Amino acid sequence: MEVGKVAAIFLIGDTEKVDRFCDAEMVVQYYGHDVINPLNFPEIWELTEAMIDAADTVMLLKGWQNSESASKQYVYAKEQKKNVIIYSPKSKVDLQKAEE
Numbered sequence: 001m002e003v004g005k006v007a008a009i010f011l012i013g014d015t016e017k018v019d020r021f022c023d024a025e026m027v028v029q030y031y032g033h034d035v036i037n038p039l040n041f042p043e044i045w046e047l048t049e050a051m052i053d054a055a056d057t058v059m060l061l062k063g064w065q066n067s068e069s070a071s072k073q074y075v076y077a078k079e080q081k082k083n084v085i086i087y088s089p090k091s092k093v094d095l096q097k098a099e100e
Contacts, residue, residue, distance in 0.1 A: 008034040009085075010052050012073045013061030015039060020061045024087045028059070038073075052076055057083040 009028050013020050018039060025035045036051045048069075052058060058077040064070040077084065 008036055008055045008057070010036040010055035010058045010073075010077070010082075011038065011061060011087075012058050012064050012070045012077070014063045014067040014070060016067075017061070017063055020063070024059060024061055027087075048073060049076060052080060052082065055082065057085055059085050059087050061087050 011021055011024055011028075013024075015021075015038070021037055021039050025037050028035045036055050038048055038051060041047055041051070052073060055077075058074070060074065064074065074084075
């Protein structure tokens, strides 16, 4: 899926790395996409599932594999057949389709 066609992106990452969420949110918004940042909402799993359901795509942030909740969110997103992209903080604009 081309990034230019994405309507809403849900961010998945280690919630202890707040700066990564803030950085990704600003960049994604800059390119005109809607962002669903779970840090802006209470940590309730049912709400997280609803946010993923509302998104067209999920974006994996650096270190997401180190978080149990992020790993669960990723599995849920894959089960829902969501598009998955990887955010590369070094290039800011380098949004790549995740390889399985």
